[in-house]
Amino acid sequence: MWWSYQDVEEQKKRLQREIAKRQKRGEKFEVLPAPAGQKKLSMTFWGQAWCRNLESYQDYESRLPRGRSYLRQGKVYNLEIEPGKLSAVVAGSELYDTDIAIQPLPQKQWKQIVKSSAGQVGSMLDLLAGKLGDGLMKVLTDPDGGLFPKPKEIRFNCSCPDHADMCKHVSAVLYGVGVLLDTKPELLFTLRGVDQAELLSNASNIAITDLSASTGDLGGADLSAIFGIDLGTEVLPEPPAAKKAVKKAAKKKIAAKKVAKKKPKKD
Template sequence: MNEWRRFPPAAKPIRVEGGIKARSKRGEIAQTWWSRRFIEVLESFGMGGRLQRGKRYARAGQVLNLTLSTSLVVALVQGSRPEPYRARIAIKAFTADEWERIERALAGQALYAAKLLAGEMPTDVEQVFDELGLQLFPTTMRELTMDCSCPDWEIPCKHLAAACYLVAESFDEDPFQILAWRGRGREELLDRLRALRGSVSGPAAEEPDEAAPLSERPETFWSAPESPAAPATPGTEPTAPDALLDELDPLPVQIGDEPAVELLRPAYRAMAGMERTDRLPP
């Protein structure tokens, strides 16, 4: 057998202490629909085998550091060489104009706004982006830019795959990381949604928002609205209880020699007296 035809065995990675380990020990790593969506998109690119090797790296804690910022994820991954490899995953952030359209669309839907304000990702949020001609998740490899300092010429390598799995877990913990990757941080987005829905402090916030979700005003959701008090005019006497009869057209009815209206007056006055009696303190 020709020895030169034999390939050397793959070098094992240097084990490290204190690395970032995936919480999942077996099976799928992504738990929520939005993180699974991210992994499904990656797997649809024909990256299955390398993702599996990357999954083992992620579970073994080979990723030393992972940071996510606008457009860019950077990870330091310990491989078989002493120097850790730097893996980068970049995606195009939405522009300021695009984010303004997105925020208005989200704020215009009470359910979307309520779920986001509660820290949840609405299940059909992708539809909002689709209707605006935008994609929340990448749909082709051209939308992602990946590179790694390792000698493997294949993209993605196992180091990039490990970073992808840990990014998916970060999406599980905080769905706003997906939006931050696209250019809008959690607090900035929530402040914009509150402002657009009229929930900021100031005169605008004093008027009730009919579309406000239950989560924003649970204490008043089951309360009947208070009847507005009739405005009092200074210097005037209270209206007589039978004054309404004087506003009506004369009834063409008489009982004996008395018009029907005059026979109704005592009844109106008596009912008004009963109401005042009921309101007296015990």
């Protein structure tokens, strides 16, 4: 079908009327803002890494440029990221509902990531800003063992008539995730069904264990004698009860985690 400039303008107006009508009915319609011009779609570490991952798969190559241009034109609305699921409304010739299912990160893979991250993630802020060591970044963004979904873990469904392959609406939504991760990088972990805090808590558990292990053998020994210094009365050897409390707290934390994991998942 050939389109004239007037046709395109008319179509735009028709869609705007449709959106206004739905908004009047109380439906939510929030456009996903994307940078215009030559600027990159994503500005931050996680957003850019997400887009790079998408572009690394040949299966998607032919459809991605159309999706990118849809996103730049502000045609993606109501992008929602939930565990294992993306959804959005995309304005094509009509308003299309696009749903994308993304398998949660396999437990084994996540455990491996947690293990590799041990002691390397300084804070949640560093993690979400991508301020991590090169080695760890490689682990997290690895196409096979990292956090991003592989094509075989992605299934999509769009209400448009294009059933042949991944349509431009799905492609626009996938790129949209990269844009959204710029402001909400934690949603990557939500999407993959994992708790990013585990990357930290693992590190802090080790710190607590190390602390109790290093003071464990001292018991009630006279620290002033050992270190040859006068500690004064306020900082006398840590009473065994306090050490026990630290160990107990660490154990409790682990136990609480186990209980939380055992809880049946609600759908």
